[in-house]
Amino acid sequence: MARQFSDYMSVEFDANEEICLKMSVKAEHQPESVLIINTFLNNILELSIQxxxxxxx
Known part of the structure; x- marks a missing residue:
């Protein structure tokens, strides 16, 4: 999933004792950052449900 959004943001994931998801929207896409992050998270949720x-x- 992160690869599909790599033009817009970087995503780091760590799942040692806790799950940590760090998302950073690139500077040129900051005006759309809320939409980009919401779309990314909705896609993850949909895949999980499927x-x-x-x-x-």
């Missing part, structure tokens, strides 16, 4: 539904079948 994965859960597939596992229930």
């Amino acid at each position: 994965d859960m539904m597939s596992n229930e079948r």
